[in-house]
Amino acid sequence: MTMDRRKFLELAIYGLGSVVGISLLAPIATYFLSPAWKKHIEDWVLLGETKKIPVGKPTKIEFIQRRKDGWMTVEEKRTAWVLTRDGKEFTVFDPRCTHLGCPYRWDEAKEKFLCPCHAAVFDVDGQVISGPPPRPLDRYDVKVEAGKLWMLPTLKEKV
Amino acid sequence: MESPFKWLRNRLGWSSVKQTLLDRKIPNPGRWAWAYTLGSATLAVFLLQVLTGMFLGMNYSPSPDHAYESIRYIMTEVPLGGLIRGLHKWGASAMIILLVLHLLRTFCMGSHKSPRELTWIVGIFLLLAAFGLGFTGYLLPWDQKAYWATAVGINISKQAPFLGLWIAKIFKGGEELGAMTLTRFYALHVLVLPTFMALLIGTHLFLVVYHGISAPPHPPGSEPPDYESLKAKGKSFYPHSIFKDLVMITTVIGILFFLSIYFGADLEDPADPTDASYNPRPEWYFLFLFQMLKLFPGNLEYLAAVVLPTILILFLLLLPFLDRGTKRHPFARPVWMTAGLLAVGYILLLSYQGWKSPLVNPQIEKNPMVLHGKKIYADLHCSYCHQIRGEGGTVGPDLSLTVSSRSDEWLEVHFRKPREATPGSAMPELNLLNEEIYALIAYLRDVGGSGIFTARLAKIYQENCQTCHRLKGEGGDVGPDLSGIGNFRVAEWIRAYIQNPQLLNPDAAMPEFGSILETQDIENLASYLAAQKRGK
Numbered sequence: 001m002t003m004d005r006r007k008f009l010e011l012a013i014y015g016l017g018s019v020v021g022i023s024l025l026a027p028i029a030t031y032f033l034s035p036a037w038k039k040h041i042e043d044w045v046l047l048g049e050t051k052k053i054p055v056g057k058p059t060k061i062e063f064i065q066r067r068k069d070g071w072m073t074v075e076e077k078r079t080a081w082v083l084t085r086d087g088k089e090f091t092v093f094d095p096r097c098t099h100l101g102c103p104y105r106w107d108e109a110k111e112k113f114l115c116p117c118h119a120a121v122f123d124v125d126g127q128v129i130s131g132p133p134p135r136p137l138d139r140y141d142v143k144v145e146a147g148k149l150w151m152l153p154t155l156k157e158k159v
Numbered sequence: 160m161e162s163p164f165k166w167l168r169n170r171l172g173w174s175s176v177k178q179t180l181l182d183r184k185i186p187n188p189g190r191w192a193w194a195y196t197l198g199s200a201t202l203a204v205f206l207l208q209v210l211t212g213m214f215l216g217m218n219y220s221p222s223p224d225h226a227y228e229s230i231r232y233i234m235t236e237v238p239l240g241g242l243i244r245g246l247h248k249w250g251a252s253a254m255i256i257l258l259v260l261h262l263l264r265t266f267c268m269g270s271h272k273s274p275r276e277l278t279w280i281v282g283i284f285l286l287l288a289a290f291g292l293g294f295t296g297y298l299l300p301w302d303q304k305a306y307w308a309t310a311v312g313i314n315i316s317k318q319a320p321f322l323g324l325w326i327a328k329i330f331k332g333g334e335e336l337g338a339m340t341l342t343r344f345y346a347l348h349v350l351v352l353p354t355f356m357a358l359l360i361g362t363h364l365f366l367v368v369y370h371g372i373s374a375p376p377h378p379p380g381s382e383p384p385d386y387e388s389l390k391a392k393g394k395s396f397y398p399h400s401i402f403k404d405l406v407m408i409t410t411v412i413g414i415l416f417f418l419s420i421y422f423g424a425d426l427e428d429p430a431d432p433t434d435a436s437y438n439p440r441p442e443w444y445f446l447f448l449f450q451m452l453k454l455f456p457g458n459l460e461y462l463a464a465v466v467l468p469t470i471l472i473l474f475l476l477l478l479p480f481l482d483r484g485t486k487r488h489p490f491a492r493p494v495w496m497t498a499g500l501l502a503v504g505y506i507l508l509l510s511y512q513g514w515k516s517p518l519v520n521p522q523i524e525k526n527p528m529v530l531h532g533k534k535i536y537a538d539l540h541c542s543y544c545h546q547i548r549g550e551g552g553t554v555g556p557d558l559s560l561t562v563s564s565r566s567d568e569w570l571e572v573h574f575r576k577p578r579e580a581t582p583g584s585a586m587p588e589l590n591l592l593n594e595e596i597y598a599l600i601a602y603l604r605d606v607g608g609s610g611i612f613t614a615r616l617a618k619i620y621q622e623n624c625q626t627c628h629r630l631k632g633e634g635g636d637v638g639p640d641l642s643g644i645g646n647f648r649v650a651e652w653i654r655a656y657i658q659n660p661q662l663l664n665p666d667a668a669m670p671e672f673g674s675i676l677e678t679q680d681i682e683n684l685a686s687y688l689a690a691q692k693r694g695k
Binding site: 013017020024046070 | 207210211214217218220225228229231232236237238239240242398401402405406408409416591592594595
């Protein structure tokens with residue numbers, strides 16, 4: 001098979017064009033898309049001493065979270081609902097309703113979590129009793145070390 | 160029914176576009192064919208700057224509080240961020256080089272003459288815009304070089320007669336170089352100048368196609384040939400010229416990749432307006448102006464700063480109307496060629512002198528982790544309790560003296576749970592993030608060295624070094640005192656010197672230890688010595 005000069009040049013143009021294009025687009029795509037696979041580095045956050053948390057009744061705890069936000073380290077005030085029945089095992093709920101993220105509260109008289117937005121009701125374990133929420137209250141991972149309660153402040157995205 | 164592809168070509172008027180742009184004939188460039196690729200290579204590098212710049216912008220924050228940190232973030236945490244920034248940084252230099260070469264090609268071949276005067280003038284504005292992009296771009300990282308080079312540049316504009324002080328204020332966006340300057344430069348760099356540049360490039364390219372690419376100059380003494388007939392004899396732009404353009408572009412991009420991967424883009428200490436020890440230097444393409452300022456005494460400085468550059472620009476803009484006539488060959492224009500060569504030679508000489516002039520900057524720390532650690536050290540006010548080289552509180556130990564005897568693991572435990580590392584320690588639990596701990600360790604290693612002064616090392620030092628060198632008051636005086644050597648030399652240099660002193664200093668009387676001591680011992684010795692620093 002013979003190839004004339006014009007054909008050869010055309011092929012070379014496509015070849016070189018692809019080399020330049022790919023060698024630039026590949027790193028730029030990696031750079032741009034990297035947030036999709038960036039691993040979140042978990043840092044445990046101290047919630048407080050376990051003995052100060054009341055037994056049998058959900059308690060709202062405020063804490064300061066130090067968190068990396070891009071190139072900054074920010075300190076944010078956050079809250080969580082903590083429940084313990086025996087002072088040893090702890091459950092920590094995300095303070096936002098699983099329906100649309102409104103801040104729910106504990107109703108002492110009814111002994112239920114009530115959400116003010118769309119009248120959702122959860123029981124003390126976070127299970128949905130009535131209303132629109134699609135799932136029980138979200139829980140954080142917790143651990144107890146030397147009488148102190150720690151939690152991982154990131155929820156795993158539920159699909 | 161026509162295919163969608165055909166429909167699209169139809170609606171775009173592809174056949175006329177192809178005829179005008181791709182099938183147009185180019186006069187045979189002869190042996191100068193490669194010189195004709197400089198324009199396309201410049202355009203390609205401009206597009207590279209646009210592309211890399213757009214993506215750098217996604218992680219950059221133009222405020223004095225965040226600019227430096229966001230660049231550090233790009234360099235250390237965004238995958239391939241260092242490469243993208245490297246391409247952008249080296250691309251800026253490449254664009255200036257290619258623009259100047261393209262200009263010289265045009266000048267030498269007399270391509271700026273009728274009917275292409277306007278193409279030349281637009282080209283000069285493109286050159287100015289590129290210098291403007293360079294000047295506004297290197298303030299953005301807000302490091303020492305950025306801050307000081309910009310401060311000097313703006314002060315130069317003060318020299319302009321009558322309006323100088325106003326111009327400086329307009330550049331700064333206020334009285335002081337600060338947040339307003341940075342946002343102003345940012346907007347100029349990413350919005351204003353690129354828009355101008357794009358419009359100018361569009362005009363430049365239109366004119367190139369409209370007037371046709373100039374033929375190589377005809378030999379002196381001969382009659383100028385008819386352009387149309389040269390064009391008719393030439394080859395089409397596609398694929399013949401485009402092929403050579405692409406070979407050139409691939410080579411340039413390849414070189415830029417090499418430079419970005421091998422040398423990267425540096426980041427100095429964060430900008431410190433109070434630092435009196437810093438020795439500002441502009442980017443290399445401004446060095447000739449920088450050097451020229453030294454040639455004029457104080458009250459005449461405005462000549463070098465404002466008058467001469469303005470004359471040079473005006474001269475370049477008016478060149479097609481001064482260097483006229485049909486003679487295009489360089490040998491047929493001896494006066495113009497001599498003037499051009501003298502000007503280029505003088506600019507090169509000034510740049511060389513500026514580059515060689517003594518530079519007494521303190522060692523430039525390039526490890527971004529160290530810089531990050533330094534910032535955390537300051538943010539957490541560690542110096543309220545700890546000393547580094549004699550500065551700081553005395554509650555905790557002096558870190559420049561004690562860190563070298565601790566391992567990374569120990570330091571990590573110390574930062575996480577101080578009382579586990581040292582029972583009864585008064586150090587507070589700081590609740591640091593992992594990354595902050597690693598940055599702090601990197602910083603302390605830099606301050607205090609990593610060489611642990613073991614018994615073995617002490618013995619080696621005693622047997623091999625102490626006879627001639629003094630350290631902390633002990634030892635001989637044959638060689639120089641080593642106390643504080645860490646202020647001047649890095650471990651890498653000390654290691655090389657111990658191994659073979661004559662390689663770095665041919666007159667050195669010190670024997671080479673490369674064949675006497677083991678490599679690991681030399682390395683440990685070097686990092687121990689590099690940690691021997693003194694306070695200011």
